[in-house]
Amino acid sequence: MAASLGELDRRDRAWWTDWVARVFVFGGGISAIVFIVGIFVFITQQGLDFTLHRLSWSEFFTSINWRPTGHPETYGALALIVGTLTITALAMVIAVPLSFGAAIYIGEFARGRQREWMKILIELLAAVPSVVWGVIGLHMISPMIQHWLQPASGVGTNLLNAGIILGLMAAPIMTTLAEDALKAVPESFREAAEALGATRWQVIRRVVLPHARPGLSAAVLLGVGRAVGETIAVLMASGHAIRIPTSLCDPVRALTSTIAAELGETEHGSDHYQALFTLGMLLFLITFGINMLADRIVRGARRRA
Amino acid sequence: MFAARSLHEAADTARLLKIRTRKDTPPVKNLLLTSSLAALTTLTSCGGGAGAASRLQVKGSDTMLEVAQVWAEKYCDAHPEVSISVAGGGSGGGIAGLINGTLDIANCSREMTAEERAKATANGHDPVEHKVGYDGIAIFVSKDNPLPSISLEQIKQIYLDGGSITKWSQLGVKMPEGRDDIVVISRQSNSGTYEYFKEAVLGGKKANFRNGTLDMNGSKDVVDQVLKTTNAIGYSGLAYGKGVAVRMLPVTKKEGDQPVAPSIDTVLDGSYPIARPLFMYTSGQPQGASKAYLDWIVSDAGQGHLMELGYPPLRK
Numbered sequence: 270m271a272a273s274l275g276e277l278d279r280r281d282r283a284w285w286t287d288w289v290a291r292v293f294v295f296g297g298g299i300s301a302i303v304f305i306v307g308i309f310v311f312i313t314q315q316g317l318d319f320t321l322h323r324l325s326w327s328e329f330f331t332s333i334n335w336r337p338t339g340h341p342e343t344y345g346a347l348a349l350i351v352g353t354l355t356i357t358a359l360a361m362v363i364a365v366p367l368s369f370g371a372a373i374y375i376g377e378f379a380r381g382r383q384r385e386w387m388k389i390l391i392e393l394l395a396a397v398p399s400v401v402w403g404v405i406g407l408h409m410i411s412p413m414i415q416h417w418l419q420p421a422s423g424v425g426t427n428l429l430n431a432g433i434i435l436g437l438m439a440a441p442i443m444t445t446l447a448e449d450a451l452k453a454v455p456e457s458f459r460e461a462a463e464a465l466g467a468t469r470w471q472v473i474r475r476v477v478l479p480h481a482r483p484g485l486s487a488a489v490l491l492g493v494g495r496a497v498g499e500t501i502a503v504l505m506a507s508g509h510a511i512r513i514p515t516s517l518c519d520p521v522r523a524l525t526s527t528i529a530a531e532l533g534e535t536e537h538g539s540d541h542y543q544a545l546f547t548l549g550m551l552l553f554l555i556t557f558g559i560n561m562l563a564d565r566i567v568r569g570a571r572r573r574a
Numbered sequence: 575m576f577a578a579r580s581l582h583e584a585a586d587t588a589r590l591l592k593i594r595t596r597k598d599t600p601p602v603k604n605l606l607l608t609s610s611l612a613a614l615t616t617l618t619s620c621g622g623g624a625g626a627a628s629r630l631q632v633k634g635s636d637t638m639l640e641v642a643q644v645w646a647e648k649y650c651d652a653h654p655e656v657s658i659s660v661a662g663g664g665s666g667g668g669i670a671g672l673i674n675g676t677l678d679i680a681n682c683s684r685e686m687t688a689e690e691r692a693k694a695t696a697n698g699h700d701p702v703e704h705k706v707g708y709d710g711i712a713i714f715v716s717k718d719n720p721l722p723s724i725s726l727e728q729i730k731q732i733y734l735d736g737g738s739i740t741k742w743s744q745l746g747v748k749m750p751e752g753r754d755d756i757v758v759i760s761r762q763s764n765s766g767t768y769e770y771f772k773e774a775v776l777g778g779k780k781a782n783f784r785n786g787t788l789d790m791n792g793s794k795d796v797v798d799q800v801l802k803t804t805n806a807i808g809y810s811g812l813a814y815g816k817g818v819a820v821r822m823l824p825v826t827k828k829e830g831d832q833p834v835a836p837s838i839d840t841v842l843d844g845s846y847p848i849a850r851p852l853f854m855y856t857s858g859q860p861q862g863a864s865k866a867y868l869d870w871i872v873s874d875a876g877q878g879h880l881m882e883l884g885y886p887p888l889r890k
Contacts, residue, residue, distance in 0.1 A: 340779045412802070423803050423804060425803075509788060510787055511787075512785055520788055530762050531763065534666050534764045536670040537670070
């Protein structure tokens, strides 16, 4: 009485729906890989010829003379790299206390509706377009710096301005991630510490923060990634001047804003065009490295737990 | 469809957003970074509706952006069958567009270089030059700056890599609030104004600007920055000083000469030393809509608009 194969094969509507859904979801899942590889291949291929054959690496990393239209052209990216690094460092100095403070308050102190509201507001803050931050830097923070700090450079768009703007931009996303990390600390840990007579701060300082450290580190690293990659706000707030800063109020120039300011005007395939893609590769590697590191920290922590 | 007023709004928005919005990118390099901006950048001047029979893409020099917009707007008012879109991005960007074949007309505030011509020829284009007006490069300082005039040599020493002047006191003036450092404002490296200034003032193609200059992405941005910075000096098109509370320094060819203030008259009679012609380039001899448009630009009507904006016209 064995059923024939034809009867077992139920390729009805549900079967096909299942098949289509599976293909669609698989496509969505794999698209991330396709895109990231595609972007990397594109950036590399656009700048490869110049990067491999005509770029002087020692000049690239040690000279501040970025003169792509000079005679002869020179491609010294040192000032741009230093600009990106100093802006990012300053942004973290501002964003870390702000975001950790906010995360601790939301995670450990705020309760009920207040907490929900704060979370929504912080997410809203994270959604402010970067060009709006740029306008704030250009038209609000810049006059404030000029008025109160009276910088010797006389310019309000500078390292400090860009650092503040980027710090404020990175803080919301860091807060959200840091809060997640705090939330992951089991409630029983806090209860145990409190049972031993620890104060609120002692619980946070000695129990919650150490336990959440990997998550907090990841939050900082992703904030760094955000700051390194940010473009338009930096372009508007940094002053866009090629120099190694010697004070907080010196204008600087970042890798990203150099690409943004120059790429639209270079001729396709020219050395200048390719040199900008070399900067792109550098940025890609930096952010890729940061993200990998953040990932490893979180995974490592999970494995230990 | 943009009306005349919304053009100005668009231009204002573009200025507010500064820098990035001025750029239009040829489709060939619309990668993720720039593609979203391209939409913002082309300031469609007029037409563009169903009725427009021919479309012209004009792009290039930031110096010429303002006048190019006004030309397009006025021309389309009279010729609704034509739609013209205008974008800035620098002379180099315009020429690049011509070479890549994405433009009808490239605005250029300098002559095309031999290299650019060679590349255009290699891509099957034969660039034809049309002189459409003149421009004086004014030296801008804050209205609080007491300096009476400046010589070409002094400007050179301020801007040149390794130049000897970095303090206002070296020019014999005492700046308010002791802001003695000179904040040097320049342009992004493929601006036609940048290139022209390098050749005319710094002493040739091979000269280099000093490092640490604030590199602005638009002619107007230079003036805005000077407006905000007491101890700054900047160079930009004469027309961009109109109606802004900054000073345009009279310039002397040699120290001791009579200083000449930049104006339409002094540019036209040749007494103001930093002035240049403005060009539009087409690929091959212009045909049809391009030809009609260029003919109108050099006509009295087009030249009148040029002069109203503060640019010296081809003839008086």
